[in-house]
Amino acid sequence: MNNEILYTDTHEWVQFLDETTVRIGLTDFAQSELGDLVFVNLPEEGDELTAGETFADVESVKAVSDVYSPVTGEVSKVNEDLLDHPELINSDPMEAWLIEVENVSDKENMLTEEEYKKLIS
Amino acid sequence: MEKKTPLYERHLEYKGKIVPFAGYLLPVQYETGVIKEHMAVRTASGLFDVSHMGEITLIGEDALENIQRLVTNDCSKMKDGQVKYSPMCYEHGGVVDDLLIYRRGEGDYLLVVNASNRHKDVEFMKAHIRGNVEFKDISDDVALLALQGPDSKSILELLTDGDKLPVKYYTFVDNLTVAGVNCLVSRTGYTGEDGYELYCKPEDVIKLWDALMATDKGLIPCGLGARDTLRMEAGMPLYGQEMDENISPIEAGLGFAVKFDKGDFIGKEALMSKEVSRKRVGLEITGRGIAREHCEVYIGDKHIGDTTSGTHCPYIGKPVAMALLEKEYTEIGTQVEVEVRGRRITAEVISLPFYKR
Numbered sequence: 001m002n003n004e005i006l007y008t009d010t011h012e013w014v015q016f017l018d019e020t021t022v023r024i025g026l027t028d029f030a031q032s033e034l035g036d037l038v039f040v041n042l043p044e045e046g047d048e049l050t051a052g053e054t055f056a057d058v059e060s061v062k063a064v065s066d067v068y069s070p071v072t073g074e075v076s077k078v079n080e081d082l083l084d085h086p087e088l089i090n091s092d093p094m095e096a097w098l099i100e101v102e103n104v105s106d107k108e109n110m111l112t113e114e115e116y117k118k119l120i121s
Numbered sequence: 122m123e124k125k126t127p128l129y130e131r132h133l134e135y136k137g138k139i140v141p142f143a144g145y146l147l148p149v150q151y152e153t154g155v156i157k158e159h160m161a162v163r164t165a166s167g168l169f170d171v172s173h174m175g176e177i178t179l180i181g182e183d184a185l186e187n188i189q190r191l192v193t194n195d196c197s198k199m200k201d202g203q204v205k206y207s208p209m210c211y212e213h214g215g216v217v218d219d220l221l222i223y224r225r226g227e228g229d230y231l232l233v234v235n236a237s238n239r240h241k242d243v244e245f246m247k248a249h250i251r252g253n254v255e256f257k258d259i260s261d262d263v264a265l266l267a268l269q270g271p272d273s274k275s276i277l278e279l280l281t282d283g284d285k286l287p288v289k290y291y292t293f294v295d296n297l298t299v300a301g302v303n304c305l306v307s308r309t310g311y312t313g314e315d316g317y318e319l320y321c322k323p324e325d326v327i328k329l330w331d332a333l334m335a336t337d338k339g340l341i342p343c344g345l346g347a348r349d350t351l352r353m354e355a356g357m358p359l360y361g362q363e364m365d366e367n368i369s370p371i372e373a374g375l376g377f378a379v380k381f382d383k384g385d386f387i388g389k390e391a392l393m394s395k396e397v398s399r400k401r402v403g404l405e406i407t408g409r410g411i412a413r414e415h416c417e418v419y420i421g422d423k424h425i426g427d428t429t430s431g432t433h434c435p436y437i438g439k440p441v442a443m444a445l446l447e448k449e450y451t452e453i454g455t456q457v458e459v460e461v462r463g464r465r466i467t468a469e470v471i472s473l474p475f476y477k478r
Contacts, residue, residue: 035138035346036156038433039411039440057462059411061155061433062346064462083409090154 005094007116008108010068013094020104022071025097026058026089029120035060037086042098047075049101051108056098058086067098072106075099126172127264127323128330135342143236145173148344158347159354159435162312163476166270167343168333171318172326175239175260177232183252184228191249192222193370193392195383199224204291204307207378208370209242210388214395215366216373218242219358221309223293228254231305235360249387264326268333268340269316269351271478276338277306277317286317300332311348313355313476353441354434356403356474362414362430363401363443372445374401374473399426400451403473404459406431406440408466412459418444419458419465425450428459434475441475442468 006014011030015023031037039059049055049069056067077100082088088096111119123146132139137148147170150158161167179187188196194207203224209217218238223231234242243258250256268276277286280300286308287294293307302325310316321329333340349359358364364373369392371379381393406412412431417424431442442459450457455470 035150036154036435038156038435039409041410059433061159061350061435062149064411064413 006110006112007119008068008070008110009119012067012070014070014110015097017100020073021076021100021102022073022104023097023100024070026067026093027116028093030065031090031093034058034065035062037089040082040086040089040098042078042080042083043075045075045078049073049075051106058089069101070108070110071101071104073101073104076102126170127326128170128172131327131330132170132342137342137344140345142345143173145236147173148342150344150346151342153341155344155346155350156435158341158343159350161339161341162270162314162316162343162347162351163436164271165339166268166272166276166316167347168330168340169267169269169343169348170265170330171267171348172264172323173236174265175234175236175242175258176263176265176320177234177243177246178257178259179230179232179250179254180228180257181252181254182228183254184230186252187250187254188222188230188232189384190386191246192220193379193386193388194222195380196222196224197383201226202287202292202294204293204309206291208364208373208375209245210370210386210392211366212388212391214369214388214391216360216364216368216370217245217366219360219364219370219375223305223307225295238360262323264321264323266319266321266326266329266333267310267312267316268319269310269312269314269343271315272338272340273316276333276336276340279336279338280332281306290315300329302326302329302332304329311357312351313357313474314351314478350432350434353430353432353443354436354474354476356443356476358401358443359430363445368399368445369395369397371397372399372401398448399445400448401429401473402444402446402451403471403475404428404431404442404444404457404468405471405475406442406459406466406468408468410461410464410466411440412442412461412466412468416442417460418446418468419460420450420456425457437476441471443473446470
């Protein structure tokens, strides 16, 4: 399962860096639905996240949207480039990860790429 | 069931994201996105389908007298070919709608109203009209395009006799042939940019749209999203946000269009006697975040008003909001806090408009 990318039905992508560490971002579908992003509110390193709960919000010109954590764990890295350049999520959503979470102890049910594609089609 | 404008198929062709708005299916944005559409209008030109707007004609020898009573601005000195902006108020001073008044000739006026208020306006006007005047809601027989941005003039010159185009802001020319289509062309808009609005028959508007898009001058189609960010940046009020039946035009900062010395009009007494305790201001969001409408504004623990609109404005590149605040806190430079999704963010009262060309 190393480095495999999984998806949530709330349109986040999740990459397992190892058994208990993940990187989380927004899917291409999510960024395209949101439109031009102009603001991202991210947690801080050390924050505790709970699977299924909101940990960030992203704002496009027109609307604000919550981002949900698919895992329970502790924020170990924050992609601070996004604070000044939220548009990176629009231009390359797989590259523009939001946070990394370590000590993952619980996780939501996740979808494979195929299942996710079915969901958004 | 929402209606489609005659340009619905074009919106789909240009990959518009369609949303219901004021009873119509309209694009909130096209493929390029709100920011690029917004920037096109500030730096080149953008084309909007605003066929959903309502059009009403008032014709007859008592037309002017009726308009003078219906609206707060003074239309008595208007000449043929002039346009005037005015709120229309209830007896209690709240706003029914804000509209544009076109004088086509003596006793011949065209009123352009907000789509979302069309039916309410028609009822209100019908109830107050008297004397020798014919009132007609012609909205379904009129399509409307807004061509906005600094290149708009040179684009139109490719499709019509440029010498005949209206020269001054808030003037218009009727029966001008643009790309073979008979139009009423006014130098007006809702973007804070130079531009035109072109009224024509619904069956002609696709031809007009296609001719404009084919000029190859960098013109791109723009949706409701950019229309909103552009008017915000230009500090222009929107009915239902900056004014409504509970907000007077004076509070909304539209005192310039309320003329107490013109004679009687509906709402005059209330507007003259009521003490004005609130005022519309511009806010620059200095903290991190974006305020939207209906956010509470504070100084310390004191709730001093609410935002009426707010967004990130692409051209000035920062989040701003408009708010209705208690008058004593409306001084430029006043530091306030806006509550956004349970979080307080700092903001400063700044002068309107946020952008001026």
